[in-house]
Amino acid sequence: MSDPSFEARLQRLFSDHPHYPDAPLFAIEVENRLSRGWALRRVLIGAAGVAGGLIAVVQLTGAGLIGRIGDAGQVARDAASALHTTAARIPGPIGGVGQLALPFGGEVLWLVAGLAVLAGAFLASRSIREI
C-alpha cells in the first residue's frame, strides 16, 4: 500500500541535492561544448556553401549558358532594331508611341526603378535581420 507522506518526503529528499564544488567548471565545460558544436556547424555550412557554389559554376560553364545569354542578347538587339525601323516607317502619331504614350519623362521611370531597388534592399536587410 502506498504511503503518500513517505513518498512526499522522498521527493523532498531527492530535490535536496549536494552542491558540487566544481559546479562552475561543469557549466564552463557545457558552454565550451556548445561553442565547439556551433563552430563546427558554421564550418560545415560554409564548406557546403562553397561546394555548392563551385558545382553551380561548373554546371553553368559546362552547359554553355554564358554563350547562350550572349546569343539571346544579340537576337533581342536585332528584334529591337527591326521594330524601330518598322515604327519609323509608319506615319502619324503611332510612329512616336514611345514618347506620346507616357504622361511623364523617362527620368521619372528611372526614379521609380531606383526607389523600387531601394525598397527591395530595405526589405532584404530586414528579412536577414529577422533570420
Place this chain on the structure above:
Amino acid sequence: MALAAGPDVKAQLGALHDLELAALAAAGDRRAFGELARRHGSAVRALLRRMGAEPALADDLAQDAFLAAFESIGEFRGEGAFVGWVKRIAARLYLKRWRKRAELDPVEAEDIGDTADGEGDAARKIDLDGALASLSEVERLCVSLCYGAGLSHAEAAAALKAPLGTVKSHVKRGLDKLKRQLAASETAPAGAGRRAGV
C-alpha cells in the same frame, strides 16, 4: 531581451528567472544556457549518481543532457521547472546506457536481489544516498526515475521497456527498503550517519 556586453552580463544573467534564461537560450544565447547549467548542473549530476551512475559517467551524461536540452530548448514550454525537464532528459540518457549494458550483461542488470537487509552499518546511514545504496540496481533505478526524475510509473515502464507491473513491484520493494533504512537512521545515535561519496 538584450544583454549588455562585458563583465555585467554574468550579474544580469544571475538575476534572471529560469524561464527568461530559457527564452534567451531559445534565441541562441549560449551564455544564458551556461547560467542554467551553472544553476542546475549539481541537481542533474546528483540524480544520475543516485540512479547508480559512476561519478565520471554521471558528469558526462549530465553534460550530454544539457546539450540535448539546448538542442530542443524550443520544446520547453515552461509548464514545469526547467531542472525537472533536464532531469528527465538525463534519466532517459542514463537508461539508454543502462539498457545497452543490460543487453551485454543481463544477469547483473536484472539482479533484483537484496544488496542489504536494512541491518548493520547500512542502516545507520542517515541520508538518501546511503539509503539508496542499499537497494538493488533495478529498484534504485525505478525509485530514482519516479521520485527523482518525476516520471510516472507508466513513463518509467516505457523508458525501461519493462512491464508496468514489474516497475511497480520494484518501486514498492525499493520504497519499503528506503523506509526501513531512513527510519533506522533516525533512531541511530547522532554522528553515526555519514554522507555517501557523491
